Amino acid sequence: MDGSDSAVLDESKDTSNHHRAGQIILSSTEMNRQEEEEHLDSSLPDEDDMDHDNLAVLDQVRSRTRSRPGYETIEWKVDDAENPKNWPKSKKHMVTALTSLLVLNSTIGSALPSLAIPFITAYFGIASQEQHVLPISVFLVGYVFGPLIWGPLSEHIGRRNLTLATFSSFTLLTMGCALAPSWPALLVLRFFAGVFAASPIAIVAGILADVFGDARERGRAFGIFMVVTTLGPLISPIISGYTADNIGWRWAFWVNLMFAGATLACVLFLPETYEPVLLERRARRLRAQDPERNKVVAPRELEETDLRQLLSVVLARPLRMLFTEPIVACCCAYLGLVYAVFYMSFQAYPIIYQGLYRLSPGETGLTYLSVAVGAAVALPIFWNWDGVLARAQARDAAWVRREEYRRLPLACIGGPLFVISLFWMGWSARPGVHFVVPLLAGIPFGMGMILIFFAILNYLVDAYEIFAASANAASSTSRSILAVVLPFATTRMFDRLGIAGACSLLGGLLAVMCVIPFIFIWKGEAIRARSKFCVALRERSEKLARRAQERRLRHEREEMREKARVDAQGLQTVEPQEV
Numbered sequence: 001m002d003g004s005d006s007a008v009l010d011e012s013k014d015t016s017n018h019h020r021a022g023q024i025i026l027s028s029t030e031m032n033r034q035e036e037e038e039h040l041d042s043s044l045p046d047e048d049d050m051d052h053d054n055l056a057v058l059d060q061v062r063s064r065t066r067s068r069p070g071y072e073t074i075e076w077k078v079d080d081a082e083n084p085k086n087w088p089k090s091k092k093h094m095v096t097a098l099t100s101l102l103v104l105n106s107t108i109g110s111a112l113p114s115l116a117i118p119f120i121t122a123y124f125g126i127a128s129q130e131q132h133v134l135p136i137s138v139f140l141v142g143y144v145f146g147p148l149i150w151g152p153l154s155e156h157i158g159r160r161n162l163t164l165a166t167f168s169s170f171t172l173l174t175m176g177c178a179l180a181p182s183w184p185a186l187l188v189l190r191f192f193a194g195v196f197a198a199s200p201i202a203i204v205a206g207i208l209a210d211v212f213g214d215a216r217e218r219g220r221a222f223g224i225f226m227v228v229t230t231l232g233p234l235i236s237p238i239i240s241g242y243t244a245d246n247i248g249w250r251w252a253f254w255v256n257l258m259f260a261g262a263t264l265a266c267v268l269f270l271p272e273t274y275e276p277v278l279l280e281r282r283a284r285r286l287r288a289q290d291p292e293r294n295k296v297v298a299p300r301e302l303e304e305t306d307l308r309q310l311l312s313v314v315l316a317r318p319l320r321m322l323f324t325e326p327i328v329a330c331c332c333a334y335l336g337l338v339y340a341v342f343y344m345s346f347q348a349y350p351i352i353y354q355g356l357y358r359l360s361p362g363e364t365g366l367t368y369l370s371v372a373v374g375a376a377v378a379l380p381i382f383w384n385w386d387g388v389l390a391r392a393q394a395r396d397a398a399w400v401r402r403e404e405y406r407r408l409p410l411a412c413i414g415g416p417l418f419v420i421s422l423f424w425m426g427w428s429a430r431p432g433v434h435f436v437v438p439l440l441a442g443i444p445f446g447m448g449m450i451l452i453f454f455a456i457l458n459y460l461v462d463a464y465e466i467f468a469a470s471a472n473a474a475s476s477t478s479r480s481i482l483a484v485v486l487p488f489a490t491t492r493m494f495d496r497l498g499i500a501g502a503c504s505l506l507g508g509l510l511a512v513m514c515v516i517p518f519i520f521i522w523k524g525e526a527i528r529a530r531s532k533f534c535v536a537l538r539e540r541s542e543k544l545a546r547r548a549q550e551r552r553l554r555h556e557r558e559e560m561r562e563k564a565r566v567d568a569q570g571l572q573t574v575e576p577q578e579v
Contacts, residue, residue: 072296074283076275082282084273085213091271092211096221098270099207100228101263102167102200107232108256109174109197110139113190114237114346115361116244116252123249124183133487136346138187142194143201143480151202151473152317158277159207160270166199167267171260178253198476201229205472209461210273215406216386219458223382226453230342230375230446234368237346241365318474325533327463328471330520331456332478334513338418338452339479340486341506345371345445347490352425352499357435370439374446378414381447382454385410404524407459408517414451415514419507421445426503455517463534 076083087095113120113135121132154162173193180186204225212218243251272278286296321328353359353367392400399405425441457475464471494502520527528534 074279074286074296076279082278084211084271084275084278087211092217092221095207095211095270095273096224098267099200099204100224101266102163103204103225103228104232104235105167105256105260105263106170106197106200107229108236108239108259109170109193109232110143111136111233111236111343111346112240112252112256113249115241115350115365116249118361119244119249120186124186126183129491130488133347133490134187135190136343137484137487138191139194139197140343140480140484142191142196143198144477144484146195146198147202147473147476147480148318149195150199151206151476152470154203154206154274155470158272158274159203159210160272163199163203163270164267166196167260167264170196170199171257171264174253174257174260178250178257198480201476202473205457205461207273210275215462216390218461219386220383222458222461223379223386223454226450226457227375227379229453230450231372233342233346234372234375234446237349237365237368238362239365241361241363245361317470318477321464321471321533322474322478325531326527327520327524327531327534328460328474330516331460332475334516335453335456335475336479336482337510337513338449340482341422341510342449343483344487344490344506347487348494348499348502351491351494352429352438353435356429356431356499359435367435367439367442370442371446371449374443374448375450376446377443378447378450378454381413381451382410402525403459403462403528404521407455407462408521408524409455410451411455411514411517412521414448414455415510415517416448417444418448418452419511419514421448422503422507422510426500426507429499459520463528464537 080086117132117135120135121127126132150162150166170193173189173196176189177186177193180189205222208218208221208225212221239255240249240252243249243255272281283296322332323329349367350361350364353364354361359367389400389406421441421444424444425438428441429435429438457472460471460475490502493505497505
């Protein structure tokens with residue numbers, strides 16, 4: 001299913017008068033006739049029943065559509081070359097590469113000041129230990145608000161232009177951080193940099209859902225996205241550790257600016273992927289090419305969205321999903337704690353490796369490479385599991401039809417690994433034990449974190465594919481809140497509990513949370529059956545499939561009647577042969 005509420009796939013051949021120029025054109029009369037026919041079928045809910053049935057939830061999360069008698073609406077054909085799901089693999093891979101660059105820039109920016117903070121605070125004369133967290137925390141506060149805007153907005157105005165505008169702003173704000181004249185100015189610039197840097201995190205899930213119709217291909221692309229999301233913050237301490245210690249803390253931001261500028265030049269080649277916008281462009285092109293067809297419109301052009309509706313429906317969608325969908329709420333809570341512990345490591349690692357083992361800032365930055373190794377190892381594990389799924393689907397195995405069995409087993413592996421890594425690091429980091437021993441705990445740390453994110457975010461995309469960007473925005477916002485709040489307690493927690501006690505406390509909390517995937521595998525189907533959102537999307541999918549099937553059958557009947565008519569005319573024109 002694509003990201004449009006109105007696009008209906010049609011596999012019929014291009015033979016009728018309405019099938020022109022590689023698109024499907026349905027007159028308003030024909031559309032009304034089809035809706036009347038569907039109203040007679042009580043096996044599926046009708047549009048008129050939305051306010052009283054599970055489908056009512058879709059009224060709350062999409063724009064109102066007005067009727068225009070006499071207008072013709074264009075929609076995709078199954079094999080339409082302009083449909084992003086039908087693009088060549090090379091173009092899809094280009095989109096994946098460009099979006100990965102965007103995400104890498106965004107996540108590098110998030111933890112960029114990490115090992116430069118002692119130099120920054122010394123430069124501006126900041127003595128308060130609590131304020132040392134702020135250069136990273138205010139950026140993550142931007143991560144809280146950004147997805148609430150960019151994810152839903154991309155589902156309203158499209159992906160490309162919004163991505164270019166937000167990433168250009170992020171690039172300029174990064175330059176502002178490099179030139180910041182004061183501590184308050186740096187914090188303000190970091191906050192707005194976080195707001196605009198949140199755009200790729202929120203939008204890329206939607207872009208991948210736009211481009212990859214096949215669940216397996218989409219999952220593989222999403223795996224790359226998740227690894228890149230983790231690698232960015234792990235690269236940041238290496239940059240800030242060496243630049244701040246050798247050529248000055250401002251150079252950490254200058255290096256990031258150079259990378260962002262090069263990425264911006266590449267992202268100019270990112271195509272639009274949002275199908276409603278592409279259909280609207282096609283409708284405009286057809287009207288410009290043939291003035292007689294000035295009543296050809298895209299479904300998007302029939303939508304009415306006022307400012308009140310934009311705020312109450314489009315922008316509030318992630319919060320609605322977070323507070324009304326049990327699946328989203330539980331997944332966000334688990335991911336939020338994992339994400340917060342990850343960002344707490346940017347304070348914990350200096351405490352362990354600089355404070356206990358006396359490593360330099362640059363050397364401490366290199367210790368994060370063990371986490372990167374674990375994250376990289378998780379990718380082939382994910383791809384191998386993807387192969388297991390493909391073989392099971394080829395056998396039509398019953399278990400593979402359930403979202404929980406397809407996605408969550410990886411989280412059942414990753415959760416315990418993540419917990420083990422925290423106890424390993426906490427109880428091995430002590431005088432007399434070589435620093436390599438706790439350092440190796442970073443491998444299961446990175447591996448477990450990535451497997452958890454792989455599983456749960458793919459699970460959310462499978463369950464809420466049409467609104468993947470909004471579900472991802474809810475996830476990103478909630479986990480950023482925890483990543484902002486918990487690091488304020490990191491230094492005091494390690495001071496009072498010690499390295500072993502602090503790591504054990506975090507490990508114990510995550511041991512409780514890691515049962516969530518197991519519960520979903522056990523009771524997930526029942527939970528989804530009680531979710532109005534999941535039920536509504538499933539019923540809508542069934543209804544659209546039935547419409548497509550009815551249209552195919554109608555077209556086949558018309559072809560048969562036309563063939564019979566031509567055959568009858570041929571018989572009438574043939575003169576009897578004399579014997």
